[in-house]
Every structure is written in structure tokens, then in C-alpha cells.
Amino acid sequence: MMQNTNATSSTVKKKAAITDQQVLIAGGGHVGLSFALLLAHHGIKSTLLEKNSYPTISPQDDRTRSHYLDSRNTALSRRTVQIYQEIGLWDELQSHACRIDAVQISEQGSFGRAQLNKADEQVESFGQVMENAWLGRKLLLAAQQESLISIIDNANVIAVEQQPDGVTLSFSYYGEEEHEQQLQASLLVACDGRDSTVRQLLDIGTTTYDYQQTAIVGVVETDKPHDHVAIERFSPAGPLAVLPLTDPEGDGNEEYQQGYRRSVVWVCPKGEETRYLEDDAHFLATLQGAFGDRAGTFVNAGRRGGYPLTRVLADKQVAGRCVIMGNAAHTLHPVAGQGFNLCMRDAQVLAKMLSAQVLRGEDIGSPALLTRYEKFRQTDQKRVIRFCDAVVHGFTHPNPAIKLARNMALVAFDKLPNIKPLVANYAMGLKS
Structure with missing residues (x-):
């Protein structure tokens, strides 16, 4: 079903459409929707295909949460916030x-600790935390109101065929009855997740690494207000985090009080997740043991899910007129919340390059242009991948000498001048 209206959000500043060239986007999660909105900001039309059924929402339905995504929460870096500001969506x-x-960093059972404060780094904040249910809903609503974006949900991609001057996408559509359709465009961008169908149809392989861990992700309540402090804690099982959340407007759970809700990421060895998911008391007691009194007393556990942790990297991110983006390109460990923010930087760079190509009157699906994009993004991507893996492996290694070294490094990080600004800018996505 094609959803395409002439209404636009009053907060989004648009540039006039300056091209008849179009982009197909396979995958309508956070990255796919954000990329479509970035393209629209630059006057480029897109058609977005999503295999799932989108919920029915309206601007007046602001108090209703949409749980069509999952129980996870997203940490938005300062750079990601700036990107949304630039397109008028923030x-x-x-x-x-x-x-x-502020961000507090420590290791369970060790002396090393460090803290970042926004006043010291002279920033408005280090980032923002949003529940996926809200972020996905707002992005979808903005896309549905954008005249340059057409949306087709319940669409299952079945074939990709490239021509010298375009690309054809075949998909089966589940409306009143299933039928097959085709769409043509200058460029196809695949944002269809870790197990990307488009990536497989293009015969692009992957390099994978199983961390043998499961992330337990959801929302908890503490008896101590969060005061906008994020706590990163490293345990023998893996990296853990509690992040501040807003009030639960429309959630129907009045037990959650202002300033007491927190997003939690708990990493456990694969195979041990069932009890953490099903037994609230056990989950809360385990969190208490790991965090001590840093967050106060964990008093309530909300909806949560378990997600196997595997690093998946596409062997290449460009094939002819097709670009692999988002988790289809690089699925990372959630430590330090870098994955989505890296995807947003990819999306912004590609949107700007396509806009410049349009202004030159040239083909936005040019394989040479897309190859330049892929090469340009490699430095940032490789740096983030190395950083995430170094943190995961470095803070879980049981060797006493390595443990001593990493705790001394935390102390040095906290005390030595000029180090914090570098790390803070990196974490905020301002150094890419």
C-alpha cells in the first residue's frame, strides 16, 4: 500500500525537489526512515519498503506508545542529535x-573509575536517550507526512536486478491478497538489518564473530533519581549500563516516578538469559550486586528482551548501484552505544553526496560515486569497530595483569589533562 501525503511537519525545513531521480530504500527501521528523511531534506524522492506492517498512528495520538519495534532504547550521540536538528526533526x-x-565508568570489584561531566567538557550534554518505541513512532510519522517519501509496508523483497542506468527491485506485497510488484530507481539502499535479504540477493558475504553473549535490555526503576547520569560498569560477564530515561507518558504505569526510570543493558553469557528475562526478582538482585548503590536500589523491572550478540560486517558495502547501510553493513556490540550513531553518520554522508551529485546534474546511482562513499566512510567505521571490540575484550579478560593495567588506565583517564576531551568528542560522534 502506497502512503504518500502532501502534508509536511511544520518543524521540518524543506528544500525544493530538484531531481526526478529516485532512491529505493529496503528496510524501514530507524536507519531506513532517517535516511529517507535526510534525502527529502535535500529534495530527493524515495520509496521505502518495509517487510512488517506499520502501526496506524496520527499526530493527535501522541500519548500512545507503539511497541512494534522492541524493548530496546537508543542512545543518541551529540552528532546524531545535530543531524536531526539539521533536518528540523529534533x-x-x-x-x-x-x-x-555525566558518565560514570568503573569496573566491578576494582579500584579504577572515571567520570565525564558536561560542565568540564563545556557541552550541553553528551547525548540523549530515547525508547525505540518513541523514536520509531516519531520517525514514521514524519516520513508519512513527507510528500517526497512513499511508504510500502508488508513488502517482502524477492529479487534485485541491476541495469546500466538503474536498478529494479521485485517484491511480494501482502494486501487483500499476495501479489508481486516491481519498482525501478537510480539507486537502491539496503537498510534491512543484520540478516539483510538484499545483501544476500547481491551475493555479498559477511564476516561474523559470535561474542557468546546475550544482551538483556529493557527499563527499570530505582529509588534514587538518575540526575541525568549514565553509569557504565564492567563485570566479568561483560559491559553493563544504566542510562537515564524520561517520564513514561502514556505508558499506563504510574509506578514509574519522574526521574527514576532508567534504560538498562545487562550482558550475560549465552544460555543464561532465560532466568534474567522471566524472573524479575533475580534480575533486580543481579543488577544490585553489579552496580552496588551507584544507581540506588533497583525496585521495579519492566518489559525487557534478550538479544544474542554477534558482530556482522558486510564484506563490501557497495555493489553497482546498490549500497548496504545500517545493521546490514555493520552490526556491532552495544557497548558504548556506538552502532546506531555510526549508521546515522553513514546516512548523512551519503545523503549529502547524493545532493551534491544532483546539483551537478549527474547520476545519483553512479557506481563511481558510491565507491567514493564507501572508501570515505571506512576510517570512521573501522575505528568504531576496533574501539568496541577493544572495550569488550579488554574489560572481560581475566588475566590479573591486564585487569590491573585497565584500572590504572581508568585512573589515568580520570586524572590526566587533555585526554577526556578527546574521548568525549569521540563518544559524542564529533570526531569522525
């Missing part, structure tokens, strides 16, 4: 985002 997102004013 005003819509901000009401459900909770800023991070």
Missing part, C-alpha cells in the same frame, strides 16, 4: 529524549 523528538549530563 523538536519532535526532544520531548521524549532524556539528556546525559
Whole structure:
């Protein structure tokens, strides 16, 4: 079903459409929707195909949460916030985002600890935290109101065929009855997740690494207000985090009080996740043992899910007129919340390159242009991948000498001048 209206959000500043060239986007999660909105900001039309059925929402339905995504929460870096500001969407997102004013870092059972404060680094915040249910809903609503974006949900991609001057996407559509359709465009961008169908149809392989871990992700309540502090804690099982969240407007759970809700990421060895998911008391007691009194007392556990942790990297991100983006290109460990923010930087760079190509009157699907994009993004991507793996392996290695070294490094990080600004800018996505 094609959803395409002439209404536009009053907060989004648009540039006039300056090209008849179009982009097909396979995958309508956070990255796919954000990329479509970035293209629209530059006057480029797109058609977005999503295999799932989108919920019915309206601007007046602001108190209703949409749980069509999952129980996870997203940490938005300062750079990601800036990207949403640039396309005029941040005003819509901000009401459900909770800023991070400070970050505390420590290791369970060790002396090393460090803290970042926004005042010391002279920033408004280190980033924002939003529940996926809200972020996905706001992005979908903005896309549905954008005249340059057409949306087809319940669409299952079945074939990709490239021509010298375009690409054809075949998909089966589940409306009143199943039938097959085709769409043509200058460029196809695949944002269809870790197990990307488009990536497989293009015969692009992957390099994978199983961390043998499961992330337990959801929302908890503590008896101590979060004061906009994020706590990163390293345990023998893996990296853990509690992040500040906003009030639960429309959630129907009045037990959650203002400033007491937190997003939690708990990593456990694969095979041990069932009890953490099903036994609230055990989950809360385990969190208490790992975090001590840093967050106060964990008093309530909300909806949560378990996600196997595997690094999946596409062997290449460009094939002819097709680009692999988002988790289809690089699925990373959630430590430090870098994955989505890296995807947003990819999306912004490609959108700007396509806009410049249009202004030159040239083909936005040019394989040479897309190859330049892929090469340009390699430095940032490789750096983030190395950083995530170094943190995961470095803080879980049981060797006493390595443990001593990493705790001394934390102390040095906290005390030595000029180190914090570098790390803070990196974490905020301002150094790419």
C-alpha cells in the first residue's frame, strides 16, 4: 500500500525537489526512515519498503506508545542529535529524549573509575536517550507526512536486478491478497538489518564473530533519581549500563516516578538469559550486586528482551548501484552505544553526496560515486569497530595483569589533562 501525503511537519525545513531521480530504500527501521528523511531534506524522492506492517498512528495520538519495534532504547550521540536538528526533526523528538549530563565508568570489584561531566567538557550534554518505541513512532510519522517519501509496508523483497542506468527491485506485497510488484530507481539502499535479504540477493558475504553473549535490555526503576547520569560498569560477564530515561507518558504505569526510570543493558553469557528475562526478582538482585548503590536500589523491572550478540560486517558495502547501510553493513556490540550513531553518520554522508551529485546534474546511482562513499566512510567505521571490540575484550579478560593495567588506565583517564576531551568528542560522534 502506497502512503504518500502532501502534508509536511511544520518543524521540518524543506528544500525544493530538484531531481526526478529516485532512491529505493529496503528496510524501514530507524536507519531506513532517517535516511529517507535526510534525502527529502535535500529534495530527493524515495520509496521505502518495509517487510512488517506499520502501526496506524496520527499526530493527535501522541500519548500512545507503539511497541512494534522492541524493548530496546537508543542512545543518541551529540552528532546524531545535530543531524536531526539539521533536518528540523529534533523538536519532535526532544520531548521524549532524556539528556546525559555525566558518565560514570568503573569496573566491578576494582579500584579504577572515571567520570565525564558536561560542565568540564563545556557541552550541553553528551547525548540523549530515547525508547525505540518513541523514536520509531516519531520517525514514521514524519516520513508519512513527507510528500517526497512513499511508504510500502508488508513488502517482502524477492529479487534485485541491476541495469546500466538503474536498478529494479521485485517484491511480494501482502494486501487483500499476495501479489508481486516491481519498482525501478537510480539507486537502491539496503537498510534491512543484520540478516539483510538484499545483501544476500547481491551475493555479498559477511564476516561474523559470535561474542557468546546475550544482551538483556529493557527499563527499570530505582529509588534514587538518575540526575541525568549514565553509569557504565564492567563485570566479568561483560559491559553493563544504566542510562537515564524520561517520564513514561502514556505508558499506563504510574509506578514509574519522574526521574527514576532508567534504560538498562545487562550482558550475560549465552544460555543464561532465560532466568534474567522471566524472573524479575533475580534480575533486580543481579543488577544490585553489579552496580552496588551507584544507581540506588533497583525496585521495579519492566518489559525487557534478550538479544544474542554477534558482530556482522558486510564484506563490501557497495555493489553497482546498490549500497548496504545500517545493521546490514555493520552490526556491532552495544557497548558504548556506538552502532546506531555510526549508521546515522553513514546516512548523512551519503545523503549529502547524493545532493551534491544532483546539483551537478549527474547520476545519483553512479557506481563511481558510491565507491567514493564507501572508501570515505571506512576510517570512521573501522575505528568504531576496533574501539568496541577493544572495550569488550579488554574489560572481560581475566588475566590479573591486564585487569590491573585497565584500572590504572581508568585512573589515568580520570586524572590526566587533555585526554577526556578527546574521548568525549569521540563518544559524542564529533570526531569522525
